[in-house]
Amino acid sequence: MPGGMLTNLEGQLKQQSAAHRLDEVLAEIPHVREDLGFIPLVTPTSQIVGTRAVLNVLTGERYKTIAKETAGILKGEYGRTPAPVNAALQARVLDGADPVTCRPADLLKPELAQLEADVKRRAGEGHHACRKRHRRRAHRGAVPAARPEVPRKPPQPGGL
Structure with missing residues (x-):
């Protein structure tokens, strides 16, 4: 036992x-x-x-x-x-x-295809909802739009 x-x-x-x-x-x-x-x-x-x-x-x-x-x-x-x-x-x-x-x-009934479709649908819904929410905040000024900063090259020694 x-x-x-x-x-x-x-x-x-x-x-x-x-x-x-x-x-x-x-x-x-x-x-x-x-x-x-x-x-x-x-x-x-x-x-x-x-x-x-x-x-x-x-x-x-x-x-x-x-x-x-x-x-x-x-x-x-x-x-x-x-x-x-x-x-x-x-x-x-x-x-x-x-x-x-x-x-x-x-x-057992096959479930994988249905589960994959559900995940894709939910992921798509979430993605769109996040984008809409971000746009609304950006328009209100709550979230400033991200602007990439390009680093400047450091000056070269002895050169212009």
Whole structure:
């Protein structure tokens, strides 16, 4: 178990005045991992597994409620698990829908072109607004127009 996961579990239990139940939570983790297809204990899934184990112990019932993140694993939103997930839990979460069987990122809508267009539009609006504001101030005399000064050449020694 990753050290950060253990620290997080201890913190969650202390917040619930249940630090004395750490051993129960540690014993629950293998059951949760099995139900979730032995998903690797790396961020964020280690935190999902740990939180699920805490909830199972504190409520006294496994999967009394199912958090969005746990449901995401059961739906396949975190990718394929190393082993099959608990079929009854998955059916409960899917509620007749199909699980994600492709690479989850392939389901995302392309956003880059729209974001680039938004940035260009906003940058153009800002540029024009700055120029207008500067012109108004310059006309009122608040901001003098910048005039570049051309440095004069220093006199040459011994010459004109």
